[in-house]
Amino acid sequence: MKILITGGLGFLGQHLARHLLRDVPGCRLTLIDNLSSSVIDHAWLRDKAEIIIDDFAAMPVGRRFDRIYHLASPVGSLGILSMSGYVAKQITDLAVRAGEMAAACGAPLLYVSSSEVYGKGGPQSEGDELAVPVQTGTRMEYSLGKLSAEHLLRNMAARYGFRLTVVRPFNALGEHQSSRIGFVVPTFFEHAMAGKPLPLFHGGNQVRCFCHAEDVVRGMAAVQERGVDGETYNVGHPGNAISIRDLAAKIRALCDSDSILESVDPVERFGPSYLEASAKSPSIEKVHADTGWRPRIDLDSALARVHGYYSNLGAPALEHRPDRVAAT
Numbered sequence: 032m033k034i035l036i037t038g039g040l041g042f043l044g045q046h047l048a049r050h051l052l053r054d055v056p057g058c059r060l061t062l063i064d065n066l067s068s069s070v071i072d073h074a075w076l077r078d079k080a081e082i083i084i085d086d087f088a089a090m091p092v093g094r095r096f097d098r099i100y101h102l103a104s105p106v107g108s109l110g111i112l113s114m115s116g117y118v119a120k121q122i123t124d125l126a127v128r129a130g131e132m133a134a135a136c137g138a139p140l141l142y143v144s145s146s147e148v149y150g151k152g153g154p155q156s157e158g159d160e161l162a163v164p165v166q167t168g169t170r171m172e173y174s175l176g177k178l179s180a181e182h183l184l185r186n187m188a189a190r191y192g193f194r195l196t197v198v199r200p201f202n203a204l205g206e207h208q209s210s211r212i213g214f215v216v217p218t219f220f221e222h223a224m225a226g227k228p229l230p231l232f233h234g235g236n237q238v239r240c241f242c243h244a245e246d247v248v249r250g251m252a253a254v255q256e257r258g259v260d261g262e263t264y265n266v267g268h269p270g271n272a273i274s275i276r277d278l279a280a281k282i283r284a285l286c287d288s289d290s291i292l293e294s295v296d297p298v299e300r301f302g303p304s305y306l307e308a309s310a311k312s313p314s315i316e317k318v319h320a321d322t323g324w325r326p327r328i329d330l331d332s333a334l335a336r337v338h339g340y341y342s343n344l345g346a347p348a349l350e351h352r353p354d355r356v357a358a359t
């Protein structure tokens with residue numbers, strides 16, 4: 032089976048590649064990535080997959096694939112800030128190209144959207160109204176870009192007759208995630224291990240449900256293979272809810288670190304375009320009912336695995352990593 036993963040050298044892309052190589056007999060992977068946000072070493076993939084370093088929007092249609100997973104996107108609270116004003120256009124341009132690829136070869140397309148499409152905080156399920164809050168900011172542009180991409184792909188799927196499923200991941204964590212574009216878990220680990228303050232935005236009161244990347248990509252594959260054509264599915268771990276302040280304390284304890292927790296005003300640090308939701312929690316009843324998928328890795332086990340990853344890297348390696356920044 033020939034499988035294309037766009038954004039295949041990124042955090043979730045590489046976890047997905049590992050999962051498919053292990054679980055799909057005879058699978059032949061093509062990974063396209065322009066390395067715009069990926070700083071993750073992909074040497075392990077060189078003899079296991081075809082790797083194309085290029086912008087996916089420029090990939091000619093016409094190659095034949097049996098499955099397409101579309102992950103390429105501007106990502107991360109800091110990653111998107113640097114592209115403010117162009118984020119939604121990037122997301123929709125890439126989605127159109129994914130739709131054209133699927134239309135040309137008739138391959139089922141799985142689009143990786145985001146939980147950021149939900150306008151309200153708290154428990155979020157696929158049947159909710161997707162109201163747009165009265166706010167302007169880069170994060171809103173990201174949300175609307177993802178929502179527009181979902182819509183345009185549904186219309187392209189109906190027009191050209193390809194199978195489409197959509198996944199909305201909630202916060203993922205795992206080994207090899209980069210702090211460079213603003214993800215909180217790697218930022219806290221890197222700061223805790225270096226004895227630097229752990230930055231808390233908004234007092235660290237935001238609640239997130241972190242799902243290990245291995246569970247997230249298993250969810251993507253389950254939806255691609257068993258999801259209902261045209262449907263949209265949350266993928267996340269509601270049982271792993273935690274406030275960012277408690278997460279910081281847990282990571283500090285795991286690293287046996289003396290780092291202080293430091294309140295930081297993100298707007299002062301990153302400007303008025305910075306926005307984030309106060310609480311997010313996925314309903315996963317629909318994905319479980321249609322595909323049988325459930326997350327398996329609880330928060331403590333997930334954090335222990337990430338801690339093992341950082342412990343293996345060691346402090347000197349962390350000091351020289353290009354992706355260390357002080358931000359959540």
Ligand SMILES: NC(=O)c1ccc[n+]([C@@H]2O[C@H](COP(=O)([O-])OP(=O)(O)OC[C@H]3O[C@@H](n4cnc5c(N)ncnc54)[C@H](O)[C@@H]3O)[C@@H](O)[C@H]2O)c1
Nearest residue numbers: 038041042043064065066067068069086087102103104203
């Ligand atoms: N990590 C999360 O918590 C999370 C949550 C919700 C949704 N998502 C979605 O999952 C997908 C993967 O995210 P990730 O966390 O692995 O981030 P990531 O930045 O590690 O992966 C995205 C990859 O896409 C690549 N890319 C970006 N623009 C490209 C382009 N024009 N052409 C080719 N490649 C391009 C980047 O270089 C990167 O390797 C994204 O669509 C993201 O919106 C992630």
